[in-house]
Amino acid sequence: MGSSRKNTVLIVASIAVLALVVGLVAGMQITSPADAASRTAPPDATDVAVPVERRALVNQVVARADASFEGAIDVLIEPGEAGAKAVVTGQVPEAGDQLNEGAAVLEVVGRPVIALEGELPMYRTLSPGMRGPDVLQLEQALSRLGLNPGYIDNVYTGDTARAVAGMYQRIGYAAPPMSPDIEAELDAARQAVREAERMEDAGDVLDEARARLGEAQAQAGTPLPISEVQYFPTLPRRVDDVKVRRGDVLESAPVMTASGADMVLTARINDVSGELIAEGDEAIFDLPRGGTATGTVTDVRDASGSGGYEVSIEPGELTPEQVDALRGSNVRVTIPVASTEGEVLVVPLAALTAGPGGESRIELQDDDGVTTLVRVNVGLSAQGFAEVTPAEGEPRFDAGDLVVVGR
Incomplete structure (x- = not known):
């Protein structure tokens, strides 16, 4: 118990x-x-610090650009004499061919259509004795071709006629003949001189006959038919598209389109970026089939009606394959507008603060976490960084030193 x-x-x-x-x-x-x-509770706040770096900075404008050949125009060839069939008989170019001054653009009814440079279109057949700005334009073209048209003015002289005949001979065609009326007048004037010379007392009759012959000779010589010259604003040019072939009859429609022989990249850029770009700046652009190429800014102009700027870039040397791939494409273009000369000390933009007087500062941090405000001179800003150097009287710093970017 x-x-x-x-x-x-x-x-x-x-x-x-x-x-x-x-x-x-x-x-x-x-x-x-x-x-x-x-x-x-969150831990006590600590500073976020990153190292000061040493690197090269490049400020650049990046845009899209259209690649094309300059100044495409439609080529409309005068069919020639009214009522005659203007049949294309040869010299038909292909897309990509180059049209050069003094060469045949096309052959129509066995006769060449010759490319010459000039702003004034061919609006009449030219022959000795004629005057006008179209004669001056022709003589300037003949001179560029190395053919001597005599004194370059607005008068179609015998020298002009001989230079025209030489232009045809150079490309393998017979020179155009004189008109039957002029040839008949020349023959009649020569006959009148011969008859007057056989007279015992020719006197005034012979003088009149010789004057008539001089006038006929002044109008004689190789003419330039309206249908056998095609003026272009600039040459050489590149054939973009051909709309006729051998055997076609010319009508009132373009026979081809041709543009400048040089390719150009055209970019539209906003006001702020466009103001940084100048003629002569280097540009780097992507190639459609991979890789990059360089070019040069040739023009910076106000973009009409849309604000901003239109920038023209002339590509450097390209292979034919690269030109074909680039034509008509839209590519990325990079234009460096400022850079440092080699590597410099840089900090992230977040590291910069403003002092009470508006001066720029950075906050350096030592190994013990103690921070010091340092006034700095700020150089180029690009790629999220800014070039910095200590202001006068401030402590020095170098790559690897820590700078506060946040808390």
């Missing part, structure tokens, strides 16, 4: 001890709201 009571006391005591231990353990697992808040 006493033993049983003793066992019961021991069991109760053991249960009490166990309960106490469980309570203590559970109490350790319970966290008050204040403790929980203190444990989940």
